[in-house]
Every structure is written in structure tokens, then in C-alpha cells.
Amino acid sequence: MKVLVGLLALGMCLGSTNLPVKSTPSVEGVLELIGGVLKGMGADINAQDIKPCISDIGTVGTEVENAISSFSKESFEGIKNGLHEIAEAFQGVPTAIKECKAAEAETADVFEDAITSFKNPWGLVYHLGKSILLNGHEIFDDVSGAMQAWENSNWEQCGLKIGEAMFAVLGNDGNSDIVPVGKEILDIFLGIVAGIAHDFGFDSIDACITDVDKSVQDFIDAVKNFKRKDIRGIIDGLKDTANGVRSLPNDIRECAKAAKDAEKVAANIEKAVAAFTDPIYLAWHVTTTLILNGREIGEEIFTAVYDWETKDFYHFGYYIGEAMFKIL
Numbered sequence: 036m037k038v039l040v041g042l043l044a045l046g047m048c049l050g051s052t053n054l055p056v057k058s059t060p061s062v063e064g065v066l067e068l069i070g071g072v073l074k075g076m077g078a079d080i081n082a083q084d085i086k087p088c089i090s091d092i093g094t095v096g097t098e099v100e101n102a103i104s105s106f107s108k109e110s111f112e113g114i115k116n117g118l119h120e121i122a123e124a125f126q127g128v129p130t131a132i133k134e135c136k137a138a139e140a141e142t143a144d145v146f147e148d149a150i151t152s153f154k155n156p157w158g159l160v161y162h163l164g165k166s167i168l169l170n171g172h173e174i175f176d177d178v179s180g181a182m183q184a185w186e187n188s189n190w191e192q193c194g195l196k197i198g199e200a201m202f203a204v205l206g207n208d209g210n211s212d213i214v215p216v217g218k219e220i221l222d223i224f225l226g227i228v229a230g231i232a233h234d235f236g237f238d239s240i241d242a243c244i245t246d247v248d249k250s251v252q253d254f255i256d257a258v259k260n261f262k263r264k265d266i267r268g269i270i271d272g273l274k275d276t277a278n279g280v281r282s283l284p285n286d287i288r289e290c291a292k293a294a295k296d297a298e299k300v301a302a303n304i305e306k307a308v309a310a311f312t313d314p315i316y317l318a319w320h321v322t323t324t325l326i327l328n329g330r331e332i333g334e335e336i337f338t339a340v341y342d343w344e345t346k347d348f349y350h351f352g353y354y355i356g357e358a359m360f361k362i363l
Contacts, residue, residue, distance in 0.1 A: 059096035060190045066092075067190040068099060072125060074191075074334075075198020076149070077341025078142045079350075080132065088131035098124035099193070103185045106178060111161045114178075118169070121197060122154035141345045149201035174200040202337075205344055214255065215348045220247040223254065223352035227280060228287070230356020231307065232300040243290030245282065253279030254351075258343045261336060266319050272336075273327070276355060277311035280304065307359035332358040 060068060069089070070082035086092070098120055105117035129143035129150070136142075152170055160168040167175040177200035184193035215223065224244045257275035260268040284301035310328055318326040325333030339354035 059100050060188070061096075062092060064188075064190040065095045068095065068194040068197075069125070069128060071191040071194020071196075072128070072198035072201070073194075075195040075200075076146065076202045077338045078139070078146075079338055080136060080139055080142065085128070085131040085135040088135040089127055090131075091127045095124050095127075099185070099197075103182055106182055109163070111159075114161050114167060115156055115159055117178075118153045118156045118159070122150045125197075126150050126154075141347060145205060145341075145345050146201075149205055152204045153201065169200075169204050172203040174203050177203065202341070213258075213343060213346065215251060215346075219346075219348045220251060222349040223247075223250075223355075224283060226349040226352025226354075227283065227304075227356040227359070228300070228352075230353040230358075231304060231360045232296075232356075244286045250279040250282070254343075258340055261340050266317075269319050269325060270314055270317065273311040273314050273317075277308045280308055280311075280355075280359075284308075303363055304359065306363055310362050311359070327358075328362045330361045332361050335361065 066082045066086060069085075073080050073082060089095075102117040102120035102124065105113045105120055107113070125146075129146045132139050132143040132146065156169055160166070165175065166173060167178055177196045181193045181196035181200070184190075184196060221244060224247060253275045257272045257279065260272035260275060262268070263272075284304045287297045287301040287304070290297065314327055316326075316328045318324065324331065325336060335354045335358035339351045339358070342348070342351040342354060
């Protein structure tokens with residue numbers, strides 16, 4: 036059933052009231068916009084790499100400008116139209132990804148799903164100045180941040196907030212339909228080892244990793260908590276991740292075929308597990324910064340979340356491993 040609910044009142048505070056719309060960005064500015072969107076969605080793709088395949092790059096800035104103008108009308112129709120215009124602005128990006136970065140076809144498919152949600156925002160609930168819910172996901176702060184960044188001609192940040200809004204409406208909150216099985220679970224652990232020890236002979240430990248099924252629920256819980264994007268969710272997500280990885284060091288030590296520096300790798304994983312389990316030195320600024328023990332790991336964590344949602348389980352593990360490597 037289509038639900039269009041608008042609760043309107045005066046005094047909206049999306050960014051600032053009736054924001055003046057700045058001039059549209061140059062081609063390089065548009066690439067910054069697109070790059071920001073990709074980053075906000077957790078995609079590991081450089082906008083410059085897909086530039087030759089973007090056929091309508093000249094219209095992207097104008098369409099985003101129209102969207103910002105619609106958002107600034109401070110009405111339900113304005114929000115709905117603005118979301119639709121955002122979808123129109125970036126609808127050529129998935130095709131460009133498939134043409135220029137064929138290996139990222141799954142990313143393009145996820146991007147298309149987000150665009151569809153924006154283009155036809157049936158499940159939209161708008162509380163003036165307080166909340167924008169799309170398909171049950173809160174995107175008010177992201178839309179507000181995109182508007183403010185546009186006002187400041189900060190094209191990448193504007194795109195980043197748009198991408199984060201798109202990311203928020205993907206999938207369902209519980210990720211109950213995303214459950215790795217069989218080799219997919221093993222891929223997570225191989226990815227973790229590759230991320231935390233790039234020069235380790237991880238291919239040789241396939242047969243040595245045990246009890247992988249027991250870790251699946253920990254990773255499901257970790258993704259769910261990270262997606263909350265609040266300090267409690269981040270802390271719980273790190274602890275869930277640590278629980279999922281906890282058995283890995285012993286598996287590496289006990290594997291007769293493992294590389295000669297297995298003990299060093301195992302010890303490093305144990306250090307990272309300890310840091311994730313008890314994240315004392317943690318700083319979190321919503322959607323922009325996640326610092327653990329003085330190291331920025333937000334990009335790795337949320338890229339891992341994105342890879343989980345696209346069922347790229349090896350790279351989910353890889354970016355978890357990268358985050359662990361950075362705090363050592």
C-alpha cells in the first residue's frame with residue numbers, strides 16, 4: 036500500500052531556512068559530487084575511473100541543484116520531489132560503473148536499488164524540521180547535511196551526505212536475509228587474514244579454520260549495530276566483530292601448513308580483538324569519523340558493512356582486517 040504522509044508546520048530547520056541555491060559545480064565539481072556519493076554508500080570506486088562512461092555528466096549538477104531547491108521549499112512535496120530529482124541526477128552512475136568497472140557490477144546493482152527508492156519514495160514520512168523517514172529509515176540529518184554542504188560549495192561533502200542517505204535506505208535493519216553459508220563464511224576469515232597481514236600465506240590455512248558457523252551470528256549482529264550509527268551501536272559492533280574473530284588466532288597457530296610467521300599474525304589478531312572488545316580510546320562523530328586508539332577506521336568499517344550488504348563476504352572480511360591492522 037502506498038503511504039504518503041506529510042506532517043507540516045512552520046519553522047523547518049533543514050540546514051537553514053530557505054537556503055539560497057549556489058551556482059552549479061563544474062565538471063570536476065560534479066566528479067567530486069559523484070565521488071562523495073560513492074564514498075557515502077561505502078563503495079570503493081574512484082569517480083575519475085568511471086568518468087569516460089558517464090554520458091550525462093553535464094546535467095548532474097543542475098539536477099542536484101533542482102533537488103536542493105526542492106528540499107528548501109520546506110514542504111512534504113518539496114522533500115518528495117527533491118528525492119526524485121536526486122535519483123534523476125545519479126541514475127546514469129550504475130550504468131557507468133558497469134561499463135567502466137565491470138568487476139563492480141554488484142555495486143552498480145545496489146546503487147540502482149537506492150535510486151529506485153529515491154525516485155519513487157512511496158514509504159515517505161515527513162515531520163517538519165525533525166524527521167524524514169524513507170522506507171522506515173531516518174535520513175533527515177543526511178539531507179540537511181547535503182543542503183548545508185551545497186550552500187558552502189563543498190561538492191564532495193554534499194555527495195557524501197546524499198550517498199549516506201542512499202546507504203541508509205538499502206536492505207532491512209536486521210539484515211535477516213543476508214546470512215553467509217558454506218564457503219562464504221570461510222571467505223570472511225580469509226579476507227580478515229588478508230586484511231590484517233597482507234604478506235601472509237593465507238591461502239594455506241583454508242583447512243585449518245574451525246567453528247566458522249559459530250561466528251556468523253556475531254558478524255550479523257556487528258553489521259546491524261554498525262548501521263545504527265550511534266556510539267552504542269559502534270561499541271557493540273566492535274565487540275561483536277571481536278567475538279566473531281576470537282577463535283582465529285588459535286586456528287592459525289595450530290595449522291601445520293601455515294606460513295612461518297603465523298605466531299606474529301595470530302598475536303596481532305589477538306591485540307586487535309582485545310582493542311575491539313574494550314574500545315577505551317574511541318571517538319565517534321556520526322557518519323564522518325571513527326577513531327580507535329588514535330587511528331581512523333571509519334572508512335574500513337563502513338566499507339565492510341557495504342560489502343556485507345552486497346554479499347561480497349571476502350571483502351567484508353578484508354576491510355574488517357584492514358581496520359584491525361590500522362590500530363596495531
